[in-house]
Amino acid sequence: MPATAFNVDDINMEYERLSSLGVAFSMEPTQMEPVTLAVFDDTCGNNLQIYQL
Template sequence: MKVIVTSIFVEDQDKALKFYSETLGFIKKHDVPVGEYRWIALVSPEDQEGTEILLEPNNHPAAKEYQKRLFADGIPATMFGVEDIHKEYERLKNLGVKFKMEPTDAGQVTIAVFDDTCGNYIQIAQKNK
């Protein structure tokens, strides 16, 4: 068994698609109409057959509340791995991404947390050598 799709609840699918593709660099794999919303799935350019990130609308009250509470408590919705966290931090910062936590050594990993502009905090992590 393996993870093939993981969801991130977003407030606005178009805004999220722009941020996750243009700013973060993920590649759009699917963009299919499903009623009033869309099935928008992105993949890493480094693993285009790997796990898909589904930009899921937070239209369900439970999803909206879940997302709101995580954000209020400063809890990242998910984590992405990076090769060089300091380089990625600078790249994203130069693109206007707002960080809640700059790169911080956390033992076996160095982590940083940013606002995805769509209602979530996202954590990036680099394994320490």
């Protein structure tokens, strides 16, 4: 199963920005040492992640 993740500088800001554009997140930013990540659907059934180290 392929995984796609995007590193962002400020996950909370990116989460708010994407949410305001209608992106549906299945997991809000959650700290999982050593990263914080959030998961969203790409509208084709794939789960994508944004993360911050």
